Amino acid sequence: MFYYELKKILSRKSGRTVIFLICALLVFVCYFAIQNPEAVYFDENGREEHGYRAMQNLKAQRHEWAGGLSTDMLAKVIAENARINNEAKEKGLSEEDVWVRIRAFDDIRTMINRAFCKFREYDYYKIDSLSPDAASEFYERRITNLTEWLDSNEAQILSDEEKAFLTKRYMELETPLEYDYMTGWEVHAVYMPTVTMIVLLIISFPVAGIFAGEKQLKADAVFFSSYNGRGRAVLAKLMAGIVFVTAAYWVTVIVYSAVVLGVLGADGAGLMVQIDVWKSFYNITFFERFLLMVFGGYVGCLSIALIEMLVSAKTKSAVISVAVPFILIFLPTFISEFVSRLEYGNKILGLLPDQLFLISQVLSQFNLYKIGSGMTGAVEVLFTIYTIISLALVPIIYAVYRRSEVQ
Amino acid sequence: MELVLKNVSREFQDFTAVDDINFTMKNGIYGLLGVNGAGKTTLMRMICTLLKPTKGHIYLNGKEILEMGAEYRQILGYLPQEFGYYPEFSVRDYLMYIASIKGLDRFAASKKADRLLMQVGLGNVQKKKMKKLSGGMKRRAGIAQAMLNDPKILILDEPTAGLDPNERVRFRNLISELAGSRMVLLSTHIVSDVEYIANEIMLMKDGCFVQTGSMAQISASVPVKAWNTAVQKKEAQRFLKNYMVSNVRQLPDKVELRILSEQKPHIDAVCTELTLEDIFLYYFGEKGGESDVLL
Numbered sequence: 001m002f003y004y005e006l007k008k009i010l011s012r013k014s015g016r017t018v019i020f021l022i023c024a025l026l027v028f029v030c031y032f033a034i035q036n037p038e039a040v041y042f043d044e045n046g047r048e049e050h051g052y053r054a055m056q057n058l059k060a061q062r063h064e065w066a067g068g069l070s071t072d073m074l075a076k077v078i079a080e081n082a083r084i085n086n087e088a089k090e091k092g093l094s095e096e097d098v099w100v101r102i103r104a105f106d107d108i109r110t111m112i113n114r115a116f117c118k119f120r121e122y123d124y125y126k127i128d129s130l131s132p133d134a135a136s137e138f139y140e141r142r143i144t145n146l147t148e149w150l151d152s153n154e155a156q157i158l159s160d161e162e163k164a165f166l167t168k169r170y171m172e173l174e175t176p177l178e179y180d181y182m183t184g185w186e187v188h189a190v191y192m193p194t195v196t197m198i199v200l201l202i203i204s205f206p207v208a209g210i211f212a213g214e215k216q217l218k219a220d221a222v223f224f225s226s227y228n229g230r231g232r233a234v235l236a237k238l239m240a241g242i243v244f245v246t247a248a249y250w251v252t253v254i255v256y257s258a259v260v261l262g263v264l265g266a267d268g269a270g271l272m273v274q275i276d277v278w279k280s281f282y283n284i285t286f287f288e289r290f291l292l293m294v295f296g297g298y299v300g301c302l303s304i305a306l307i308e309m310l311v312s313a314k315t316k317s318a319v320i321s322v323a324v325p326f327i328l329i330f331l332p333t334f335i336s337e338f339v340s341r342l343e344y345g346n347k348i349l350g351l352l353p354d355q356l357f358l359i360s361q362v363l364s365q366f367n368l369y370k371i372g373s374g375m376t377g378a379v380e381v382l383f384t385i386y387t388i389i390s391l392a393l394v395p396i397i398y399a400v401y402r403r404s405e406v407q
Numbered sequence: 408m409e410l411v412l413k414n415v416s417r418e419f420q421d422f423t424a425v426d427d428i429n430f431t432m433k434n435g436i437y438g439l440l441g442v443n444g445a446g447k448t449t450l451m452r453m454i455c456t457l458l459k460p461t462k463g464h465i466y467l468n469g470k471e472i473l474e475m476g477a478e479y480r481q482i483l484g485y486l487p488q489e490f491g492y493y494p495e496f497s498v499r500d501y502l503m504y505i506a507s508i509k510g511l512d513r514f515a516a517s518k519k520a521d522r523l524l525m526q527v528g529l530g531n532v533q534k535k536k537m538k539k540l541s542g543g544m545k546r547r548a549g550i551a552q553a554m555l556n557d558p559k560i561l562i563l564d565e566p567t568a569g570l571d572p573n574e575r576v577r578f579r580n581l582i583s584e585l586a587g588s589r590m591v592l593l594s595t596h597i598v599s600d601v602e603y604i605a606n607e608i609m610l611m612k613d614g615c616f617v618q619t620g621s622m623a624q625i626s627a628s629v630p631v632k633a634w635n636t637a638v639q640k641k642e643a644q645r646f647l648k649n650y651m652v653s654n655v656r657q658l659p660d661k662v663e664l665r666i667l668s669e670q671k672p673h674i675d676a677v678c679t680e681l682t683l684e685d686i687f688l689y690y691f692g693e694k695g696g697e698s699d700v701l702l
Contacts, residue, residue, distance in 0.1 A: 001504075001507040001508060004496075004500070004503070004504035004507060007496070007500070008493055008495075008496075011493070011495035011496065012495065214491075217491040217492065217493065217494070218487070218489045218490070218491030219491035219492060219493065220491070221452070221455070221457055221485065221487035221489075221491070222485060222486075222487065222490075222491070222505065222552060222553075223508065224456075224457055225455040225456060225457055225480060225483055225485040226480060226505065226508040226509045226510075226556075227477050227480050227481045227508065227509045227510035227556065228477070228507075228508045228509070228510055229480065229508055230476065230477070230480075231477060232508075233507075233508040405457065405458050405459065406452060406457035406458065407419070407452075407458065
């Protein structure tokens with residue numbers, strides 16, 4: 001039964017189109033990821049290079065700055081930045097030439113800019129105004145910036161408990177941070193939401209037909225009048241849907257991750273994400289962020305696909321069902337401006353299913369939720385809510401579909 | 408085995424499709440005859456547990472069929488009027504899939520599918536996709552799927568609709584052959600389908616059975632006789648206007664009429680045996696007549 005249900009999905013035109021579209025998606029996204037401006041190496045003549053060998057060279061360049069970001073190391077970066085600026089003035093170098101020269105320690109330079117700018121500001125040239133002595137304030141500034149912002153009017157929507165939670169999380173970050181080449185993880189995170197959202201939208205077409213298809217094909221009368229038609233055959237449909245979504249999602253994500261991390265490198269997996277997302281209160285490594293993104297995307301894909309299956313089972317309309325993922329993914333964008341003005345607007349928006357595809361952004365936001373006596377971030381709540389929703393939907397879809405009447 | 412319909416009704420919003428039907432069926436072929444919209448399909452869908460009656464119950468050997476659930480569906484075979492299939496499946500795959508949802512294990516399903524494919528004459532096209540089959544072949548695949556679980560109750564809703572005369576005769580013979588010791592309920596608006604093979608006939612109109620029984624019983628219940636007569640062409644209009652005429656045939660200089668009447672309508676009229684077609688016309692009027700279905 002299960003085999004034939006899966007065959008039904010894949011033998012339909014929409015099923016075959018999915019395979020083609022996912023291949024096309026992978027080709028485009030992997031190409032853009034490899035060509036990303038973050039994944040560029042400039043040779044001695046200033047020529048731009050992309051790809052595996054270029055990344056090996058960039059890796060070698062950045063390894064020179066690898067290690068603990070101690071005061072000495074940060075002072076060295078500030079001094080080197082100043083030396084390049086002076087050289088640029090003397091030789092009349094262009095901004096592009098300067099950028100090529102600072103490329104090796106660009107990540108650390110960006111962190112210094114973030115640390116010494118105010119909490120909600122960013123000045124690319126901030127480091128130029130710093131002396132190497134300022135390096136000793138680097139980690140302190142991260143916490144000071146936060147506490148200053150928490151005292152500002154803008155942060156008054158946060159409760160004292162939330163403010164204390166954020167400060168505590170900031171202080172819990174172990175310093176000095178380790179630094180190394182981590183471009184692979186950085187670029188991977190940039191395209192991950194695109195990959196997972198598009199996979200969901202692509203698979204939503206065959207998924208819409210899993211339950212509605214029987215009526216569309218007028219095969220429902222034979223289906224429901226058969227021995228297993230209101231029992232195991234419905235379960236087989238449900239299982240085929242879940243396996244199809246799971247396979248399509250994981251094949252895409254694994255191929256995408258393997259290509260991007262294979263070409264750009266998986267070095268830096270154990271580094272803290274604050275190197276990339278400076279303000280994040282989630283004290284996790286790049287690898288842990290990777291896991292959150294891929295599993296978040298899966299929970300998002302599966303839960304939305306199951307909601308779509310429920311609509312398909314209830315309405316028996318593939319057209320109505322296929323609209324569900326589009327609404328759940330795009331509606332938050334349209335309503336965010338209005339909803340965010342409400343008292344708990346951001347908290348509501350932070351729990352919509354699209355957020356599971358945007359984990360890398362969620363990690364940089366301050367959406368906090370009080371669960372019982374404890375405080376937690378949006379990531380934990382999103383995983384919990386949508387895992388429960390997915391688990392609850394399985395028996396609901398089964399119950400709804402098996403009771404169908406054929407009129 | 409006894410299937411009892413007790414006060415069975417089905418309403419759709421403001422429309423009653425089946426209205427308080429009481430009937431008992433045992434083994435044999437039952438022909439359900441009625442015009443389009445008489446409620447035949449709704450009744451069959453209730454018997455197949457696809458629709459719940461809004462009033463009344465259906466019992467198999469004293470047990471309510473909806474409560475029996477899978478136990479009842481296990482002995483049921485159904486060929487719907489609009490027979491849906493999976494266009495990309497081969498004929499064999501289609502039968503194997505239906506066998507699986509009918510609870511047959513793979514080995515038994517394979518054997519049964521092989522046998523039925525031969526029996527319905529689809530053995531040589533079993534690898535063809537369903538969408539490539541002709542209308543008649545699809546219907547034969549439909550009857551094969553209905554027979555996969557060797558059902559004790561076989562429900563066939565308009566099985567010959569849309570088939571050409573040769574296919575229809577072939578299909579009718581196939582149903583007769585498959586009937587064996589089962590209860591077969593055959594719905595149709597094509598008179599000849601049931602006339603030849605049904606043991607008992609139910610005439611359905613506006614959701615009710617207007618007459619049930621064997622061909623002889625139904626024939627005896629009709630208060631008219633069938634008269635054949637040849638009249639002048641100019642006289643024909645008068646007969647058509649004043650009598651129920653079940654057939655008109657043009658002769659070189661006359662018109663031959665088949666008239667349903669209690670009294671002899673014309674001095675030369677010859678009384679003949681009533682056919683089911685005559686009875687159909689009597690109960691359903693001209694609405695029931697379909698020129699393409701008279702074999």
